[in-house]
Amino acid sequence: MNAPASLKGLTDFDPLTARRDFQILSREVYGKPLAYLDSAASAQKPRQVLDAMRAFATGEYANVHRGVHFLSAASTERYEQARETVRRFLNAGEPSEIVFTKGGTEAINLVASSYLARKIEQGDEIVLTVMEHHSNIVPWHFLRERAGAVLTWVDVRDDGSLDVEALDAAIGAKTKFVAVSHMSNVLGTVTPLKEIVARAHKKGVPVLADGCQGAVHLSIDVRELDIDFYAFTGHKLYGPTGIGALYAKRAHLKAMRPFNGGGEMIGEVTRERITYAEPPARFEAGTPPIIEAVGLAAAIDYLGGFDRAQIAVHEHDLLDYAAKQVKSLNWCRIIGEANGKGAILSFEAEGMHAHDLATILDREGVAVRAGHHCAQVLMERFHVASTARASFALYNTRADVDQFVAALHKARKILG
Amino acid sequence: MYDSLRELYQDVILDHSKHPRHFGALEGATHTGEGHNPLCGDRVKIYLMIDRNDRIADIKFQGRGCAISQASASLMTDMIVGRTIDEVEKLMGGFLHLVKGEDAGQLGADDRERLDVMAGVSAFPMRVKCATLAWHTMQSALEGGTTAAKTE
Numbered sequence: 001m002n003a004p005a006s007l008k009g010l011t012d013f014d015p016l017t018a019r020r021d022f023q024i025l026s027r028e029v030y031g032k033p034l035a036y037l038d039s040a041a042s043a044q045k046p047r048q049v050l051d052a053m054r055a056f057a058t059g060e061y062a063n064v065h066r067g068v069h070f071l072s073a074a075s076t077e078r079y080e081q082a083r084e085t086v087r088r089f090l091n092a093g094e095p096s097e098i099v100f101t102k103g104g105t106e107a108i109n110l111v112a113s114s115y116l117a118r119k120i121e122q123g124d125e126i127v128l129t130v131m132e133h134h135s136n137i138v139p140w141h142f143l144r145e146r147a148g149a150v151l152t153w154v155d156v157r158d159d160g161s162l163d164v165e166a167l168d169a170a171i172g173a174k175t176k177f178v179a180v181s182h183m184s185n186v187l188g189t190v191t192p193l194k195e196i197v198a199r200a201h202k203k204g205v206p207v208l209a210d211g212c213q214g215a216v217h218l219s220i221d222v223r224e225l226d227i228d229f230y231a232f233t234g235h236k237l238y239g240p241t242g243i244g245a246l247y248a249k250r251a252h253l254k255a256m257r258p259f260n261g262g263g264e265m266i267g268e269v270t271r272e273r274i275t276y277a278e279p280p281a282r283f284e285a286g287t288p289p290i291i292e293a294v295g296l297a298a299a300i301d302y303l304g305g306f307d308r309a310q311i312a313v314h315e316h317d318l319l320d321y322a323a324k325q326v327k328s329l330n331w332c333r334i335i336g337e338a339n340g341k342g343a344i345l346s347f348e349a350e351g352m353h354a355h356d357l358a359t360i361l362d363r364e365g366v367a368v369r370a371g372h373h374c375a376q377v378l379m380e381r382f383h384v385a386s387t388a389r390a391s392f393a394l395y396n397t398r399a400d401v402d403q404f405v406a407a408l409h410k411a412r413k414i415l416g
Numbered sequence: 417m418y419d420s421l422r423e424l425y426q427d428v429i430l431d432h433s434k435h436p437r438h439f440g441a442l443e444g445a446t447h448t449g450e451g452h453n454p455l456c457g458d459r460v461k462i463y464l465m466i467d468r469n470d471r472i473a474d475i476k477f478q479g480r481g482c483a484i485s486q487a488s489a490s491l492m493t494d495m496i497v498g499r500t501i502d503e504v505e506k507l508m509g510g511f512l513h514l515v516k517g518e519d520a521g522q523l524g525a526d527d528r529e530r531l532d533v534m535a536g537v538s539a540f541p542m543r544v545k546c547a548t549l550a551w552h553t554m555q556s557a558l559e560g561g562t563t564a565a566k567t568e
Binding site: 351 | 420421422424425430434455456457458459480481482483484540542543546
């Protein structure tokens with residue numbers, strides 16, 4: 001590990017202390033303590049985020065970029081400060097390279113619609129991996145349906161790792177775009193973004209990363225990655241729902257067409273013509289999620305108060321602790337064991353459908369996700385209809401894992 | 417809590433799900449239907465052979481799914497063979513009430529008793545769709561459809 005947290009002016013990360021910031025984790029379900037292992041679907045919110053949103057809404061809130069009055073100015077300042085917080089979080093060059101969206105899905109749709117759609121001609125290719133979430137598949141399917149784009153799929157290895165050579169080989173003369181997850185929401189696989197970007201750029205092809213999981217567990221430096229687009233969502237990052245962000249290089253944003261039409265994204269509107277605002281306002285039609293933006297900034301600040309390397313060590317400890325035990329059960333099969341993977345554990349249990357398993361775990365107080373995880377292409381790749389998934393966040397503990405493993409045994413007893 | 421789980425996953429359910437009756441394809445089927453639960457990706461296909469008197473002469477199903485959906489499909493096939501379409505529709509109405517914890521008074525005493533193993537589902541609202549998938553698919557087969565059945 002790097003220098004001690006205290007030397008960097010950070011609080012040493014202690015999961016038990018941090019856990020107290022998340023009131024919901026102290027509740028019970030069905031009379032059992034809650035072991036919340038579904039943070040990859042959505043993370044719980046610390047009081048610091050909720051307090052910041054409440055304080056803002058009760059003290060400084062008004063619409064942004066509109067009024068000349070006191071509150072509107074204060075609100076605008078907080079909204080733009082939030083943009084600066086996101087810029088810093090991603091180490092983008094300028095705040096104007098950050099577009100607020102309602103989530104990761106909207107951010108990717110924005111790129112598909114405003115950036116790529118008009119560059120696509122019949123037969124042009126878009127390179128994707130089989131482990132993408134539907135939110136990084138469906139917007140590109142739209143371009144296949146509407147403009148004749150061809151989707152080129154890059155497989156993963158049996159252990160869930162991505163073969164960069166295979167991805168490189170898939171980028172051909174007709175490739176117009178590469179869209180890849182930074183961290184798989186099912187396998188936990190972390191992709192070597194920097195190398196992917198370097199290889200794609202060598203062929204003149206821009207790259208988008210779906211960072212909905214990656215932004216939570218990894219440190220991001222969009223300039224070092226030299227990536228063209230990076231999308232992430234707030235609610236998985238301990239922030240509120242209804243807010244996400246897109247980073248895009250300034251040159252791309254300036255050349256992009258508007259997305260939604262409405263207030264705030266215009267330059268001038270007359271009966272005959274219309275001009276558009278400069279980015280990022282051009283892509284933020286209508287009243288944006290203002291309180292949520294403040295909440296997102298608070299979540300980033302909350303995370304930034306810890307040494308994130310220490311959080312990563314903690315999450316990996318939980319993953320290893322859980323994986324070792326699940327692996328020792330000869331009736332369980334882990335799906336996704338790539339080196340350096342993030343804290344997500346997907347698995348199948350022999351003779352137990354994931355939904356039956358999740359129902360029993362639920363009654364033992366253990367919240368896991370069961371299903372196809374919005375990754376049906378990946379399910380097909382691994383010949384499964386669905387998996388169960390435990391995902392770990394900064395507030396989880398080994399006690400959560402113990403409760404999870406005990407519940408697994410109970411499920412086996414009932415269903416086995 | 418353990419009790420409601422036992423109620424849900426009782427032996428009859430587990431037996432049906434592990435050894436489903438009428439499993440497979442049916443040659444000479446007069447009606448087929450396909451159902452899909454987009455929440456979990458589970459699929460079921462129902463084959464019906466309906467005779468001149470609107471009676472279910474034979475039925476088979478294929479598919480994969482959780483214990484609840486498989487057991488429900490298996491039990492359904494067992495129960496509707498030999499019945500007329502009208503009788504099947506009445507049975508289905510009663511079944512849907514039962515798994516939602518509503519009044520299933522329209523079921524005859526024998527049917528009520530046989531379907532009782534599915535009543536535990538009503539304590540698990542998230543799982544009602546699993547129990548009803550095969551029935552909705554069977555209904556869409558009766559209607560001559562091969563489109564995806566709704567799950568609720």
